[in-house]
């Protein structure tokens with residue numbers, strides 16, 4: 001099953017399977033400079049805020065995402081798997097790369 005992921009900052013849409021994390025789908029957009037770090041929730045470069053949609057998460061470093069942030073939808077894209085279509089915005093390093 002594949003879902004549509006909308007990056008609100010740029011209105012770009014990409015598809016992402018439920019078994020694929022949001023960062024890997026984003027990389028397929030072929031944008032240059034998407035920071036790809038550890039891909040395991042430890043480095044914090046892939047921060048996004050989910051505005052709409054349901055998702056499953058895997059463990060994320062508390063150094064990068066506090067419990068409050070996680071509760072409000074701020075997550076690491078390499079640890080998030082879509083369960084519905086999702087709208088997100090990009091934060092920090094990822095924001096700079098996506099807006100380039």
Ligand code: FES
Nearest residue numbers: 038039043044078
């Ligand atoms: S790539 Fe390191 S936290 Fe996502």
